[in-house]
Amino acid sequence: MRYWIFIFLLSLASFGLSGVLYxxxxxxxxxxDIANNTNAFTLLFVGDIMLSRSVGAVMRKENDxxxxxxxxxxxxxxxDIAFGNLEGPISVRGEKQGSIYSFRADPRVAEGLTLAxxxxxxxxxxxxxxxxxxxxxxxxxxxxxxxxxxxxxGMDERQANEPVFFCASETTGSPTSQRKS
Numbered sequence: 001m002r003y004w005i006f007i008f009l010l011s012l013a014s015f016g017l018s019g020v021l022y023x024x025x026x027x028x029x030x031x032x033d034i035a036n037n038t039n040a041f042t043l044l045f046v047g048d049i050m051l052s053r054s055v056g057a058v059m060r061k062e063n064d065x066x067x068x069x070x071x072x073x074x075x076x077x078x079x080d081i082a083f084g085n086l087e088g089p090i091s092v093r094g095e096k097q098g099s100i101y102s103f104r105a106d107p108r109v110a111e112g113l114t115l116a117x118x119x120x121x122x123x124x125x126x127x128x129x130x131x132x133x134x135x136x137x138x139x140x141x142x143x144x145x146x147x148x149x150x151x152x153x154g155m156d157e158r159q160a161n162e163p164v165f166f167c168a169s170e171t172t173g174s175p176t177s178q179r180k181s
Contacts, residue, residue: 044079048087049121051105051112059109066112077117081166086121086128086150091138094131102130107138110146120164124152 051059051068059065069076076082088103090110096102113121121143128136136153143150154160 091135094135
């Protein structure tokens with residue numbers, strides 16, 4: 001069951017969700033039972049997270065790198081696992097790879113991603129390499145330093161394809177993450 005949750009999670013990320021999906025694992029369909037079930041856990045998926053361009057300009061102007069998440073952070077943090085697609089690297093390094101649509105976010109955006117409570121961010125998209133390998137490495141390091149698991153891109157094929165598993169505790173229902181090598 002847990003493996004299928006992971007496969008489902010990656011499949012949804014691959015299709016680039018444009019909204020928020022919210023799931024609860026439970027043994028009942030009754031809303032009252034779900035709300036009172038201490039063994040339930042929740043999965044929350046968001047689509048593209050754009051932290052450069054005009055969003056980056058607003059964060060710099062406001063000097064608030066959690067700004068894009070302030071109105072949604074409480075909802076995101078309620079999920080046991082929050083998953084999103086990071087649309088571009090987080091770095092000050094690298095060389096622009098040529099596209100006029102090359103994104104790169106200020107490393108201070110980690111403050112907002114942490115405030116929002118993201119657990120996993122997909123890097124499997126067309127913008128992860130906008131600023132090259134150095135920026136991709138910085139992105140992975142920034143996420144890992146903030147207890148956010150990067151998936152879908154890495155410095156080699158093994159790292160790019162390395163899954164993250166979350167195992168729900170049988171007693172609390174709360175997932176804990178494990179990276180399988």
